[in-house]
Amino acid sequence: MEELARISAYLVSLAIMAGIYSVFCLGLNIQWGYTGLFNIGIAGFFCIGAYTSALITTPKPTGVYARYVHQLFGLDMPFIVGLIGAAIVCGIVAYLIGIPTLRLREDYLAIATLGIAETIRLIFNNEQWLANGPRGLMGLPQPLSWLVDPKHYNYVYLAIVLTVVLIIYLLIERAIRSPWGRVLRAIREDEISAAMSGKDIFKFKMQALVLGSMIMGIGGALYAHYTRAISPSVFTPLYGTFIIWVMLMAGGSGNNKGAILGAFVVWGIWIGTKFMTDMLPYTLKARAPYIRFLFIGILLEIILIYRPQGLLGEEKRVSKLVE
């Protein structure tokens, strides 16, 4: 019985992380899967989303505490405000980033997003007054924690995460099947023809960028309140960008179900590699994370060469009006 409870708790924490990553994949899917924007700066939005929610939901440090923890602001507001705030701030940042970069060629855009994510991380790391610099913020509140005792809290959080995933999924599905969604796909397929049919390409790309980033911001917020502590070192290119790309490519870009599936599958593989490396001799144990990531990197290459459409491939019918 005890064993069952432990396994169950373990699975729940797995599912929470996979669910959080699903949110990122859904956001990336709008940008890449539907519009063809090569965003490798996801970690930047991850970071901003997490920190925004953290700053909104914690009180500004006062008294003695303030000597050790520096924050730009602290609104001490409820979780849902943090979530929404994260989305809005990410949206604004995405808009500002998009202005100079969206007209660039796709691989230049990638370089720009990489640079931006890195700059964001540098700022959070160095500007202590903003969010406590490298030490980060701790003790972030857990929503609805009064519902159950701490031992079972994760079940509640899982429910929250899955609810958010579902809502976002449904919203995106609606949006994609609309005329707006069709334009996005047209842009990805053939930007020149889409432009010639009179659509303002830039506006649509910007909308995809902003919407996708807002969703990523929500993902960041969900992460922050799960782990309850964040610092700039969390939002690395590996955990904050690369793994999300592998997830989306594995599940199927251009497919929202694929985005979610990919997140769960790849996160499962990631956890699976932990079991593999747990069996390693002691001397290699320290290198375990690298071995695991090597595996994930090779996985991506295999997907790109042998099954670039991922598990589910792209959705065929995007509109009730059959194309």
Place this chain on the structure above:
Amino acid sequence: MIILEAKNVTAGYTPELNILNKVNLKVKSGQIVSIIGPNGAGKSTLLKTIFGILKPREGTITFKGDDITGLNPDRIARKGISYVPQVNNVFPSLTVEENLEMGAFIRNDDFTPQMEEVYELFPVLREKRGQKAGQLSGGQRQMVAMGRALMLNPELLLLDEPSAGLAPLMVEMIFEKIVDINNTGVSIIIVEQNAREALKMADHGYVLAMGKNVLDDSGKALLANEEVGRLYLGG
């Protein structure tokens, strides 16, 4: 003797669409053969298929009796055919002389006599030999393009719309040079929008439309042909 023959050639760029449909072409040694027809008729595509840039799906192409169907361009170049594309036909950041050197790339021997001949044919290139090809005028670039193709001493030269985008004086000059080249014994297939001029210098002409042969006859006969005149020569 027949130097090049294309029989029933079918080819296309995408799997679903054939640009050429069972096209036939014969070139006798020493001839200038002109291919004319409306836009999209597949004229350029035919040249590319002969030169191996595009592989035919059906049909055969023989050069001096050898089957060259589906060979790669560098093999075909070694057999004695040179190709001058319509656009992007020089190396812009290389000098004129370097462009000619590249033309002779597959040769391992001394190609200076060839280069001298090209400079004789196009004296202005000798003047500008050290200049980057991208900085030349349209007409001069066309000369570089043709010069590059001549470096291999080809027996057959494929020209894709050599007069495209050139001023009328340049056009006249280019066509004169083409006849000069032919007079040294090089057979030429020329695809041209400027159908009237193309037929004037042609020994034989082919009319292509929608990827199919429509008509072929001697250059003079096609020029005199009323229907050809109406449809393709602008009345």
Place this chain on the structure above:
Amino acid sequence: MLELIVYGVVFGSIISLGAIGLTLVFGIIRFANFAHGDLMTAGAYVALFLVTGLLGWLGVPDTNFGPLSFGWRMLIAFPVSMAAVGGLAIAMDRILFSKLRAKKSSAVILAMSSLGAAFIVRMIILILWGADSLFYRPGMLRHAVELPLGIKIRPDQILILAIVVLLVGTLHFFLQKTKMGKAMRATADNMELALVSGINTEKIITLTWLIGGALGAAGGILYGIDVQLHPYMGWNFLIPLFAATILGTIGNVYGALWGGLIIGVAQQVSTAFLLPTYKPAVAFMLMIVILLIKPKGLFGGSSD
């Protein structure tokens, strides 16, 4: 300030080596190779293995050459590592990129694949050497030499500049005076015409990877000599590398040289006003500015 500029030139010349390799690949194969930084790291670590491992076992002596911080082992390791990483780059192309090119994958998919390759190389280095910073010559005191105008520079750094000049000069000779070099320039200009002229473009592509990888390795080793080695060094170069390449116009080898120097100097000079950790952000800002006002780079109008 003068010292900042001098050091900027030293660092910038290392960036130039990487940027030249990157621009060659960008210009001929037409995609952004995100693995290039990690190729530089690989170069540094292969040399490390040779200098602190293999060559030691083979009994090669290791006394320093005069005031420099290395000896015979590095002299041997340097070209060997360049060749090895050149080979690694070719292997990367054979295993990954050429397969994707054959499938007519877009530049983005190629870039994504190079991103994966970057992580793979880095993970292998982390597995083999761990995450700590390492040195070719641990515990070495680095004395500076004083030049006229009161500039302090280390002998190592003078040599770095000399090596960069040598490598770039050799490349220049190769590109301008040899048949293969001209064929490379021709292929970068117009690949289809190169094919038409009978140039074996596959061979050119292989050569491009070889040169790119070798130059990158050289840059990585020089940085390791000058500063230190750590597994993220190449990845941290990526933004300055791309900035230098774009600044100098994609495909333009001499542009990449200047671009590297400009970025290097700009980064160093910025430390007079900003925290040193913001250096990559400075490179990034420069890149954005160039993309906005002169997207074809300073030497723009290159065939693209």
